[in-house]
Amino acid sequence: MAALRADLQRVADMVERGARALDVGCGDGALLEWLVRHRGVDGRGMELSQAGVNACVAAGLSVIQGDADTDLRDYPDDAFDYVILSQTLQATREPREVLRQMLRVGKRAIVSFPNFAYWPVRLRLVFGGRMPETRSLPHKWYDTPNIHLCSIDDFRALCAEMGVRVERAVVLDSGGRAISLPPLIANFLGEHAVFLLRRDQGVGRS
Amino acid sequence: MDFADLTAAERQALQHCEHAILGRESPLRLDCGVELAGHRVAYKTWGTLNAARSNAVLICHALTLDQFVIGTHPVTGKPGWWDTLVGPGKVLDPARYFIVCANVLGGCMGSTGPQDRDPATGQAWNLRFPVVTIGDMVRAQAALLDHLGIPDLFCVIGGSMGGMQVLEWCASFPKRVFAAVPVACAARHSAQNIAFHEVGRQAVMADPDWREGDYRQHNTVPARGLAVARMTAHITYLSELALQRKFGRALQNRDAPGFGFDADFQVESYLRHQGATFVDRFDPNSYLYITRAMDYFDLAGAHGGTLANAFRGTHTRFCVMSFTSDWLFPTRESREIVHALNAVAANVSFVEIDSDKGHDAFLLDEPEMFRTLGGFLKGAAAARGLPEAG
The missing domain is CATH 3.40.50.1820 (Alpha/Beta hydrolase fold, catalytic domain)
Known part of the structure; x- marks a missing residue:
C-alpha cells in the first residue's frame, strides 16, 4: 500500500490500535484504509461525494454519504473513540458546531487544517494584495470550498473558548515535518496543523 | 405430500x-x-x-x-x-x-x-x-x-x-x-406504494373470473384483472426516462394512429405483453397476499x-x-x-x-x-x- 500523505500520517499516529474511529470527510478512504489495515481500527467513514463513498465501499470500507454539518447529529454520544476531520473543518458551514458534535460523538477528536497564518499566505495577501493561492489553498476566492479558514492561533483560541482540551498539537512545515517551536513562530512557519482534542467534562453535551 | x-x-x-x-x-x-x-x-x-x-x-x-x-x-x-x-x-x-x-x-x-x-x-x-x-x-x-x-x-x-x-x-x-x-x-x-398495490388488488378483485378468490374451483382465471395489476405495477418499476428512451411515442406495427383503442403505441403493446405473460406464472390470490404483506411492513x-x-x-x-x-x-x-x-x-x-x-x-x-x-x-x-x- 502506498505511504500516507504526511499530514494524514500525523493524524493516523494519534489513533490508538483497535480503537473505534469515524473519519468525517474521508475522501477516497486512504486514511481509513490505513487505520483499518495497520492499526486494527474499527473504522467508519462519512463522505460528501457519492463517488468517493462508492470507491470506499468498493475497497471494503464502511462509509456512508453524509455532511459533517448536518449528519453528525445522528450519532449517539460516545459512539467512537475518535472522530477525525482532516482538511475539512475550513469547508464546513458551522465549524464550531461541527467541533462540538465531534466531541459529543467521540471521546476524542482529531482535526487537521491548513494554517491561514502560514508565511507565504501572509505574504501574498499583505504584499501581493490578492487572496492567497498556495499548494494547500489552491482555489480562487470565488470558487473555494474553504469558507472558514483560520490560523493555528485562531483554532487554539476557539478550543479555549469552548473548553476543549488540546492533548497534542503538531505543526507541520511544507515538507510535512513536525516543527517544535514556540506557538507564535509555529503559527508563522507551519503550513498545516493537527490537533488531538478531548472534551473537558460537561463540554460538548447538548 | x-x-x-x-x-x-x-x-x-x-x-x-x-x-x-x-x-x-x-x-x-x-x-x-x-x-x-x-x-x-x-x-x-x-x-x-x-x-x-x-x-x-x-x-x-x-x-x-x-x-x-x-x-x-x-x-x-x-x-x-x-x-x-x-x-x-x-x-x-x-x-x-x-x-x-x-x-x-x-x-x-x-x-x-x-x-x-x-x-x-x-x-x-x-x-x-x-x-x-x-x-x-x-x-x-x-x-x-x-x-x-x-x-x-x-x-x-x-x-x-x-x-x-x-x-x-x-x-x-x-x-x-x-x-x-x-x-x-x-x-x-409508503402511502403511495400502498395506493399502487390497492389499485392492483382492486383490478384482480373486479375481474368477474376472480369469483371471490375461488376461481380455481370455478375453472376460471382472473387473467384480465391480474394483467392490469401487473401493468400498473410494472410502470412503477421503471423510470420516466427509461420508458421515454425505450419507447418514446413510437407506434406499434403501424405508420399512423389507428383512431381506436388497439395498442397503437409500443409502450401499450409492451405493457399488455408484460401483463399477459405474468398471468402464466403468477397466482392472483398470491398476488393479493404478498402485496398485503408489503403494505403492512412498518x-x-x-x-x-x-x-x-x-x-x-x-x-x-x-x-x-x-x-x-x-x-x-x-x-x-x-x-x-x-x-x-x-x-x-x-x-x-x-x-x-x-x-x-x-x-x-x-x-x-x-x-x-x-x-x-x-x-x-x-x-x-x-x-x-x-x-x-x-
Whole structure:
C-alpha cells in the first residue's frame, strides 16, 4: 500500500490500535484504509461525494454519504473513540458546531487544517494584495470550498473558548515535518496543523 | 405430500427445487394470530456449506420473483432473475458461499400459500388463507435455516420486498446475521406504494373470473384483472426516462394512429405483453397476499415508532443500497434506514448507484452495484474469517 500523505500520517499516529474511529470527510478512504489495515481500527467513514463513498465501499470500507454539518447529529454520544476531520473543518458551514458534535460523538477528536497564518499566505495577501493561492489553498476566492479558514492561533483560541482540551498539537512545515517551536513562530512557519482534542467534562453535551 | 391440489406452475417448480415441511412440532405462529402447522417451504441452494457453517448467504426475493435465482426458470424458461449477481465468477460465487433462496410464505412457486388446502377443512384456502407479513416470511425462512443446520448467516441480501425481509431479519434475528444488504427498499411501505398495490388488488378483485378468490374451483382465471395489476405495477418499476428512451411515442406495427383503442403505441403493446405473460406464472390470490404483506411492513411502527430501536445493539455490518431514479423506493427511504443505523452507531455503508433505469435497476447489469457490493462482501468475509475463493 502506498505511504500516507504526511499530514494524514500525523493524524493516523494519534489513533490508538483497535480503537473505534469515524473519519468525517474521508475522501477516497486512504486514511481509513490505513487505520483499518495497520492499526486494527474499527473504522467508519462519512463522505460528501457519492463517488468517493462508492470507491470506499468498493475497497471494503464502511462509509456512508453524509455532511459533517448536518449528519453528525445522528450519532449517539460516545459512539467512537475518535472522530477525525482532516482538511475539512475550513469547508464546513458551522465549524464550531461541527467541533462540538465531534466531541459529543467521540471521546476524542482529531482535526487537521491548513494554517491561514502560514508565511507565504501572509505574504501574498499583505504584499501581493490578492487572496492567497498556495499548494494547500489552491482555489480562487470565488470558487473555494474553504469558507472558514483560520490560523493555528485562531483554532487554539476557539478550543479555549469552548473548553476543549488540546492533548497534542503538531505543526507541520511544507515538507510535512513536525516543527517544535514556540506557538507564535509555529503559527508563522507551519503550513498545516493537527490537533488531538478531548472534551473537558460537561463540554460538548447538548 | 400430495401435490395434486397445486397449480401446474407450482408442481413444475417443486420438481425443480427442494422443499421442506416445517413447523409440524412447533407451528409457525403468524402475526395475525393463526398458527400454521406443517407448512411447505420450497427452496434452492447453490454451493456447499463449509465445515464451520459460516458461509451461508440467504437471498430474499421480491414480490413476484422466486427461488429460481440463477439458471433456466422451470416455468417461464427465462434466465434466473439475479444471474447478473450470482454464479461462478460473480459477486455471489457458489464456489465460496452456500447460497439459499426460498419462495416466500404466501408465494406461488411451491411454498405454502392461498392455493393450498386448509388441513382443518380439507378445502382450498383461497381467501381463507391467513394474511401473512414480512415478519412471518422471515420466521418461515429462519425455520428453514434450522432445518438446514445453518446457525447464522454470513449475509442476507435482497432487493425491494427482499430488502424488507433483510431489514426484518436484522431486527428479529440480529445474532443470526453477520452482514446485511438491503437494496432498493424501505423500512416501511409508503402511502403511495400502498395506493399502487390497492389499485392492483382492486383490478384482480373486479375481474368477474376472480369469483371471490375461488376461481380455481370455478375453472376460471382472473387473467384480465391480474394483467392490469401487473401493468400498473410494472410502470412503477421503471423510470420516466427509461420508458421515454425505450419507447418514446413510437407506434406499434403501424405508420399512423389507428383512431381506436388497439395498442397503437409500443409502450401499450409492451405493457399488455408484460401483463399477459405474468398471468402464466403468477397466482392472483398470491398476488393479493404478498402485496398485503408489503403494505403492512412498518419496522419503526413495530418498534415503538422509532426505527433505531429495531437495530439497537446490532453487530451486523450493513450495506444499504439505492438507485437514483428509483421513485418506488427512493434514496431518501434508504437514507432513513442509514440514519437509524447511525443512531445506534451500527457498522453501515450506504451506496447510491447512479442509474436511470428506475426500481428494476437492482435486477439489471449495473457494474457500480457489483463493484461496491463486491467490496463490501470482501471486507465482510475478511472480518468473518472466510477464506478467499479458490
